[in-house]
Amino acid sequence: MNNGIVLIGAGNLATNLGYAFMQNGLPLRAVYSRTKTSASLLGNRLNVPATDRLEDLPEDADLYVYAVKDDALESLATRMHAPQALHVHTAGSISLQVFGDKPRCGVLYPLQTFSRDRHVAFHNIPVFVEGNTPEVTQCLRAVAEEISTRVYEADSVQRARLHLAAVFACNFANRMYAIADDLIRGAGLPFDVLLPLIDETAAKVHELAPAEAQTGPAVRYDRKVMDRHKAMLSDEDIRFLYEMVSENIHRAAQNKQ
């Protein structure tokens, strides 16, 4: 890594990755973002040169890390040359093919949800790496091990499944919180009365498999309670969702027996 790392992107993941590189002494050389404002903002935070022009980036860095929206990845990777360097993206759902004929390419996928203004402890985050050759995989593993203690290898098929699992565990769980938020405010109570329950629900699955931790009227198939609940749901889509998820919980509980 004598010639350093170039970070392409300045969003939530790029920001957190930039901090993780810096804090672990990895030599960040430059930051790119589509807009000058966000490039400068991150460049200033990390104290490295920043640009909104791809052609201004150094061509001789060792590693180019693309932490951008899925849609933007292919065009950026095509426009960025540096054929001797290692090019890696960070997307769960995109295969190595996006790098076309670049001789050394890979993926460094951190399984976490990032917000720009929440610093996460990167060393606890599981990071999944894949290289187009065994040499690249080893090299990427070494980089990942500088920023995380939990590095795994995963090919594109496994990574796609990881991303899908993450959609359920994070995006869909969060949607359940949001529906609960609407309901509880509808009862004239603040969302934060739900926080101890949300925290305990997450804490429980550190000790019990989620299927073992399942509680509630659906797992008992308590139709009386479920019908009362459905009667309280005025939004038709949410009522249908309640029925669907309840049936799914019930079926899973029966299959377990």
Added chain:
Amino acid sequence: MNNGIVLIGAGNLATNLGYAFMQNGLPLRAVYSRTKTSASLLGNRLNVPATDRLEDLPEDADLYVYAVKDDALESLATRMHAPQALHVHTAGSISLQVFGDKPRCGVLYPLQTFSRDRHVAFHNIPVFVEGNTPEVTQCLRAVAEEISTRVYEADSVQRARLHLAAVFACNFANRMYAIADDLIRGAGLPFDVLLPLIDETAAKVHELAPAEAQTGPAVRYDRKVMDRHKAMLSDEDIRFLYEMVSENIHRAAQNKQ
């Protein structure tokens, strides 16, 4: 409370309530459970007399707390006399009517998920109280404030909505974890790689409203990723659930704009 508290039930909630009473110096007099084994187990843990015969319970206690399955509540409340005492249940979905003509009755509803073998810090748990008279409500509030720092009043309508919100925030979020568990083990990876993500998803909503914290392909309405995800889901019900929740996230994001 000179004549003490009788605890009816020996399940997860009863166990946690029993500890909370004991730890806060509230005088627990006896424990009842339908089975001798679980009655004795909890009686020994709490160091109070235990029985599986309702008629053996003292008739002169001040407070009878019913922490039993919804189905069992009405029959137990009918068979337990002690007309001068305060009778309270702990169920989210059941109204005060279950106590028939008992002159003093109420509800003490802790908004949390309980497991027998996980001790939860009761003083952080929001507890919702309702009494059939203002005097009973005040009395119950005083009891609740001995075990929790977060005591609210909620009538039966509000409590039913709280319980419904809790089903989404806890039971349904847990089902999303369970589906993620199945998917990740299908990719040959252990569930615990998802734990940092699950923890951060829960931690985020301490700072951001869940609607603000929403991320993922559905909120961007990235059909390419969503179609790939659906193609990976071989279980028809789970695939349908994926579509439903994704559409719901998308619709909520549009309404927010």
